[in-house]
Every structure is written in structure tokens, then in C-alpha cells.
Amino acid sequence: MRRKHHKTDSKTVSESTVCTAQTYAVLSPVFTEFANSMALYILRHRRASIRGKSMSFRSIGVLAALFCAHSLNVSAAADTHIDESRIWIAQAHYQDVQAVREIAPYFTHMRVDRAQQTVTVETDALGIRHMREAGMQVEINLAATARMNVRDRALTTGNPDSIPNYACYQTVAETQASQDAFVASYPTLASVIDIGPSWARSQNSANGFRLRVLKITNQATDSATAKPKFFYMSGLHAREYAPVGVNLGLAHWLLDNYGIDADATWLVDHNEFHLLMQANPDGRIIAETGKYQRKNTDNISGICTGTQTSSHQLGVDLNRNFPFHWNTTAGQGSSGTKCNETFRGPTASSEPETQNIVTYLATIFPVHPPVVAGQAAPDDYAGMFLDMHSNAELVLWPWGDTPTHSPNDAAYVAFGRRMAYFNNYSPEQSDSLYPTDGASDDNAYGTFGVPAFTIELDGTGFFEDCTSFQNTTLPANLAALRYAARTLHAPYKLPQGPDALNVKVSASRVVIGSPITLSASIDDTRYNQSNGTQTIYAITAATATVDALPWEAAALPIAMNAVDGAFDSSSEAVNAVLDTSLLTPGKHLIYMQGSNSSGASGPPAATFLQVVAFDDNIFYDGFQ
Numbered sequence: 001m002r003r004k005h006h007k008t009d010s011k012t013v014s015e016s017t018v019c020t021a022q023t024y025a026v027l028s029p030v031f032t033e034f035a036n037s038m039a040l041y042i043l044r045h046r047r048a049s050i051r052g053k054s055m056s057f058r059s060i061g062v063l064a065a066l067f068c069a070h071s072l073n074v075s076a077a078a079d080t081h082i083d084e085s086r087i088w089i090a091q092a093h094y095q096d097v098q099a100v101r102e103i104a105p106y107f108t109h110m111r112v113d114r115a116q117q118t119v120t121v122e123t124d125a126l127g128i129r130h131m132r133e134a135g136m137q138v139e140i141n142l143a144a145t146a147r148m149n150v151r152d153r154a155l156t157t158g159n160p161d162s163i164p165n166y167a168c169y170q171t172v173a174e175t176q177a178s179q180d181a182f183v184a185s186y187p188t189l190a191s192v193i194d195i196g197p198s199w200a201r202s203q204n205s206a207n208g209f210r211l212r213v214l215k216i217t218n219q220a221t222d223s224a225t226a227k228p229k230f231f232y233m234s235g236l237h238a239r240e241y242a243p244v245g246v247n248l249g250l251a252h253w254l255l256d257n258y259g260i261d262a263d264a265t266w267l268v269d270h271n272e273f274h275l276l277m278q279a280n281p282d283g284r285i286i287a288e289t290g291k292y293q294r295k296n297t298d299n300i301s302g303i304c305t306g307t308q309t310s311s312h313q314l315g316v317d318l319n320r321n322f323p324f325h326w327n328t329t330a331g332q333g334s335s336g337t338k339c340n341e342t343f344r345g346p347t348a349s350s351e352p353e354t355q356n357i358v359t360y361l362a363t364i365f366p367v368h369p370p371v372v373a374g375q376a377a378p379d380d381y382a383g384m385f386l387d388m389h390s391n392a393e394l395v396l397w398p399w400g401d402t403p404t405h406s407p408n409d410a411a412y413v414a415f416g417r418r419m420a421y422f423n424n425y426s427p428e429q430s431d432s433l434y435p436t437d438g439a440s441d442d443n444a445y446g447t448f449g450v451p452a453f454t455i456e457l458d459g460t461g462f463f464e465d466c467t468s469f470q471n472t473t474l475p476a477n478l479a480a481l482r483y484a485a486r487t488l489h490a491p492y493k494l495p496q497g498p499d500a501l502n503v504k505v506s507a508s509r510v511v512i513g514s515p516i517t518l519s520a521s522i523d524d525t526r527y528n529q530s531n532g533t534q535t536i537y538a539i540t541a542a543t544a545t546v547d548a549l550p551w552e553a554a555a556l557p558i559a560m561n562a563v564d565g566a567f568d569s570s571s572e573a574v575n576a577v578l579d580t581s582l583l584t585p586g587k588h589l590i591y592m593q594g595s596n597s598s599g600a601s602g603p604p605a606a607t608f609l610q611v612v613a614f615d616d617n618i619f620y621d622g623f624q
């Protein structure tokens, strides 16, 4: 079953107002710590502020009852007796979107529920104060905070070579070892490209890391014709564990299924995947110890003294440091304060990590200027840029620093809603509520014209627990990425056509000359319609091709029929009979593709067909 959007929010809010024995058991460690702090506070001040009203308490027992009955007003949490570095899940109601814009420079990945007019952040006491200064009534979601803390408590102990209690995620060292293992296992499909040093390595060759791209393509099919490139990075924000896990998951799917799964095979034959898994390794090794490090560790440009917390940390926010439209929103979309989470750096592209990425993109993407002047990138632009983050549950596209639509907006909306069908995140333009400047997706689109997206993963926490990651986030987003990969030939066009599902042959192995039946379901309905409405069209045609993608010169399209006799619906079962008398013995790829009444053809999907010269089954059957 697909998850309802923002189910997490409504669920946690309702739980936070009910105290059963079960939830008390979960909350009790948090409560004990919280109550101790509150006791100190009350002893000194004899007052505590609950839901904005000042009340006196005779005992902690009264507080305990209130703890169960209500979400506590944050003025208690923000009191100095409570650990300033402690992370809370805080929610605030806003009347005016201006308040959201006001706090945007302090946070990223705010979860905004437009219908309820709430904003939810994972932050510390300082972050909560910023929200209150913007006039917001802030409440702590104690149930969600407790669940997060139970998960995170074990981070302080354990094996230094992995992330304790988060066995599904890899450290920087483990990620590099995985990349090397891919190359060792698949030397003709995978290679590692060193794209330059991290900030720490640039300062001292004994420190830090090299940034490494895992490139996946079938080197045997390299030719003069350029293959579409899919650049996909993760870990730009160090504390976001899950995006790196999804990136590794895509590499596994492509490589482990090559020659086994027809789609994985043609995708690796016809495209290049450039996977920058750990884009901010210096920050990541801090985050691997359970700290909320988001930025890199540049303590010269981003010097920040004092206790390091989520809202007060050294370094530069790499996703505000990209050169295209750097610092364009007068401080609304990034911060000039060094300790802030969104500190943009002293100059555009000041950080080595940013420079490495910008330089590398220029080696793989052709430039199509000037998108910023309002001229659309050509709709047959091949390739795609993706930056994956967590945890706001969004599929985002440019622009991020202005609510004005880009000249390719219609194509972005269609493609974004197609991907969001799979992960059920909200599809929207990046600056639909508040701006960000100097971000990676605007830079890629604005500089090259390449289709550029940011996907924000599941909203349960920056350190998403492994059960949620493996059961929901990973499979849902791999499905979105497999879909995106099938559009790489023309991502501005193909998503506007219908998808090809259940692509099959009636027998996976045939003797030359035996006819077989090809079948598929051509479907135009798969859009996420949660944020606006995408028009769905009737299917008008379907074709099959053998060993050539439908847009290749060698393709000989075979018309497929509507099984019910007429192409008149947005979802059609289709079939065709394939004469195999002209096929050579061996393994063939059969592609199928549909078109709709808007005139758009969708991304193809494939299946294998094994053709043999004579039927040797008798030998297997008779002499095994």
C-alpha cells in the first residue's frame, strides 16, 4: 500500500497528545532526563511555561501528568538547564508564509504542511529560539523526539568502523571499499574517478579524503556517440545518512543485475552513471559519531568557536556555495553568519568540494546557455543531474532562488510528478515557499541546461532507522531512480509519454522461426497528483523493437495491438506476434514503448528473449 502524504506528521502529532503505558515506557528515559532539568528550573524559578501560559507547580508529579497530556511549550526546552546540543523535533504553526521565509536561513529540510500551516524541524534549543523570534508558537513533538533519541542513544558506543545501530549505512571508508569492490567484481562495467580533495585534504595531505565518483557503464559499448550521463550525488550534507544508502543501492541494482535483468542491462549499455556517493566526507566522519554535522569542516572560512551543535557548527554549507546565483536573495536563502547551518562561504565556490563538483560536471554535460535568460534548454537534452538529501519528503526542481518558473517548467512538473509517483513525496518547484541560493540543482540547470532535481527522502529523521530505510525509503526511491534512468535519452520529453509496464514475451526461450507473443501494459496514469493536477491522456499506440532502442537508426518498430480492440483508454493492455525467423541464435533485448494522444512517447522498458538454432531441450530432458 502506498503511504499517504504526511501520514507521519499526523500520526506523531496525535500520539504526542495521548499517554498510554506503552508510550510512557518509550518516553520514560527522555522524561527522566527532561524532568530532572525541569526540576532544577522549577526550584530556581518556581514557574514553568506550559503552552504559553505561566503556571506554578508544587511537584514534579504535576509536571509528569502534563507531560503525558500535552506537548510542552518550548520555552522549557530552550532553558539553559537543558543540554543546548540536545536535538528535538519541533513543530510550529504559521499564519503567514513570511514567517517560514524568515526562519529559512537557519534551517534546511523543513517539513512544511501547507494544509495544516505547520513547519516541522529537527533542531536544538538555538534553532527553536530562532523560530520563536520569528513569532512562531513552537511545540516539541515528544513522541517523535523520544523515538529518535532511543535510536540515536547507541551511537556513542560500538565498532569504530561502522555506524552503531545503523548497520544498513556505510561509513566513508566502507563506501570507498564498496566502490573498489564493484570495480574488482565488474572491471568492464565500473571504474572509480578521483575528482579532487576534500577541504581537510586540501589543507594537509595527511588529513581528509579524495572525492570519488563510481562510474558505471559497459565500456565495450563506448563509441563515438556520447552516452547520456546521469550524475547523482549524495552526502553533500554530512548527517543525511539515507541518501548515500540509496546511491549504493542503485549501484548494486545496475551491476548485480547486468545480464540478468533486461532493463539494468540496456541502461548500463546505453548510459553512463556517475555516482558521487560521499560528497562531503570530512563532515560525514563527524556525523558518523552521531553528531549533527551538516557542513564541511572548513575552520578557516567557516570558523566557529564554542560548543558545536546542530544550529552552531563550523564549516561551509556546500549546498549554498555553488557559483550559479550564489547569494542572490539578500540573506533569505543562505546565511552570511559562519556558525549558521546555511553559511554560504566567503565567496562563490570557495570550497574544494564545490570546485571539484563544478569542474567535473563541465567534463560530462554539454553547455546550453543561457537558461537564466529565459531560453529553454532543448527538450532533447540527454542526461540528468540529481542531488539527494533528507528528510523533507520532496521532489524538487529549479528554480530555488525565485518562485518564477524556469523556461522548462512544464517538463519539470511532468517528470517530477512521475518520480514522485514512486516515492509519494510532494513534487514542487524548489522555491515554492522559501528560497535557497547557491544550491547544486540550480547550478546544474542554470549552467548546463541539464534536467536537475533534488530529492528529499523520508521524514523520520536525518539518521533514518534501518527498518524504515530498508522497507520503504530504499525500495520506493530505487523505483523512482529506475524510472528516471529509462528517460535519460530525453528527460524533458519522455516522462510526458506513458510508461511501459509488465513487458513480457510468451516464452523466454524459442527455436528460430517459432512465433512468440509480446505483451505489455501501456499506462499514462502514474503521476503523483498531490500538488496540482497533471492531465492524463488516452493511449494511442505501442511499438516493439528488437535489439535497438526505439530512437536508434537500426530500430524496426513492430506495431502492437490493443488487446480489447481499441486504443481509447489511459491504460491499455497491448500485444503483438513476433516472427523470430530472422533472429540470430543468442540473447536478444525486446523493447516496448507506448504513446499517448498528446503526441508524446514514453520511456521504453525491455525483456530478454533467448533464441536457439534447434530445440536442445530433448537432450536435457532425456540424458540428464
Ligand SMILES: [Zn+2]
Pocket (backbone or CB within 6 Å): 108, 109, 236, 237, 240, 389, 390
Ligand atoms: Zn541536505
